[in-house]
Amino acid sequence: MLMITYSCNLSCSYCYESNKSDKMMPLNMAKSLILKEAELVHNSSEFDELQIDFMGGEPLMNFDLIREIVEWLGANQLSVPFICFATTNGTLMDDEKMEWFRKYRNIIWLGLSYDGSEYLQQINRGVKAQIINFDYFHDVWPEQGFKLTIAKESLRSLAEVILDSQKKGYKIAASLAQGIDWSDDDAELYLEQLSLLSVAYLADNDLTPINILSRAFYEIDNPPEHQHRYCGSGVYMITYDIDGTNYGCHMFAPIVMGEESALEMSKIDWMCETIADDDRCKNCILKSYCPTCMGLNYHFRGEVSKRDFGSCKMILAEAIASCKFQIKVLTTRRDSLIKEDVSYGRAALVAYPLLSELSIRNSISPFVM
Amino acid sequence: MNISEKEIIKLRDMLNTYEEEHGTSAGDVTESVNCTSCAGYCSGACNNFCTSSCSSYCDGSSGSCWQSAHR
Structure with a gap:
């Protein structure tokens, strides 16, 4: 997982990333980290493919880096099978990006995170659902589910929201918002x-x-x-922060924990059976x-x-x-x-x-x- | 939604019959379909989600997948 930006265009009510900023990962760092991980996979008997997750913030706030990396990967195949992925709130897609993602859909998948209805989208995220082209995501990556976070406000209409989405043919994966009383x-x-x-x-x-x-x-x-x-934090998954520091997952990185409480990968025994x-x-x-x-x-x-x-x-x-x-x-x-x-x-x-x-x-x- | 004793018995009979007919023990759920796409790191409970088509159904802790059961 590459933390390519600390920036996001939304302020969702249940967001746990409280240290967002305009920091971005440099392109050369992203490329060298990908090559390093590909080499590790290539020499590993345990892993046979590399999944490159672009994470934020909102990853599309650093679309330039995503485009550079994906086109670079498209022109220079890695030594191991790979796929790129990013979770997005879908609100930054425009015609140019939609055309580009469609062209490279075999290299990068996008997973849409949304709240399931116009009302919930508005109160949880402060943004109108109409600006998201759900059919585009479904059309380009039909096997990829949409991610629905269940907040308190979602409960009363949960079944209706899920069924409405599924009847439109969308795959939905839901999970409870965390840290809620x-x-x-x-x-x-x-x-x-x-x-x-x-x-x-x-x-x-x-x-x-x-x-x-x-x-x-x-x-x-x-x-x-x-x-x-x-999950595979620290074992199957490593997160590289915008400055190249590695963490078990983004939850331990400064964007969530702040600089003082961030917990670097090496400070936890991830293989400990009692972890x-x-x-x-x-x-x-x-x-x-x-x-x-x-x-x-x-x-x-x-x-x-x-x-x-x-x-x-x-x-x-x-x-x-x-x-x-x-x-x-x-x-x-x-x-x-x-x-x-x-x-x-x-x-x-x-x-x-x-x-x-x-x-x-x-x-x-x-x-x- | 309630479950009746009759339904419990029916399911138990169905499972027994299946095992008798197929000459196999059901084993435990960790023996079910291995998830090959997410290397067991997707849980459906995580705040992220993986690229695999089974992401909605993958139970990362067991590396097994419920998808086939709902095909």
Whole structure:
């Protein structure tokens, strides 16, 4: 991941990058870092391809660098397979950029991050959704999902927003905004909205169930001693900041943490098997199901392992809805089960009686049986 | 949305039948489809998302993918 700019044209309500500025990564530095990483991959028995993520801020604030790099890569193939990628808010696209990205779409993919409706886009991001050409993104990178961040304001219309987008043919991946003090009311509303989504998916096989209803319930009755990692920070992924300093991911870089608290890559033992262990959660039945972002943990709570207890009830709501949905949907597949269905079905059947004992209002996290 | 005891039994029977017919143990979910595109670093829970088409369904912690189950 290359932090190519600290600049962004928006100020989203849930943004965790509080140290934005007009700093940019120099072109020559970006090129040399890419060559260095390609060489590492080339000589590695563990990796066989390189993904180059352009990160910001808003990456398109440094479109000149993206264009230079992609055209350079297009003319001078690396010694290893590669793909470039950038997440964008989509508001800086113009005719020239759209034409250029279409031309180079086999080298660079763009992932659109948006809030799902005109109203939410306006209140969360302060920008009109009409200025984003959703059909362009869908047309150029049809396999790439749009990223939807679930904020408090999104909850009441969540199912409607997701279904509307999916019915237009857009792939959607949703995740909860972090660092939010979710209430029990929020969690109940979330459960209600996920149930509405479940009913819609069960009624229409052409709709692909959203990721938040589709995660597996492995190890729920027998949580592992050590927490699984939920990402490849510091292992599969390295982030180079605008000055070339490396971090496990952008969450540890100055744009999020500030200069004084930024935590360089070398200051964490990324291979340590206990790196993500939070002792408070060791007996929680949702320990493996619950996602944990080490970067956000460090940002909000000062330790990479320290999870966000403010989202426990939201995760519980997700687990309850997902488990029921997975059982329901699998029972409709008598003649079309595949091996993976059996794995997921077994896991859901183990999870269901445990989750049935829990309720949003009356359960207290960690959820220990 | 509620799950009835009948549905639980139905699913359990379906899974048993599948395993009997295919002569295979379902194993655990970590044995399901390996995600080849994101090297297991996408979780769908992360604030980033990867380039792979399975990004919505990839469970990075297990390197497995739920996509095929919803094909």
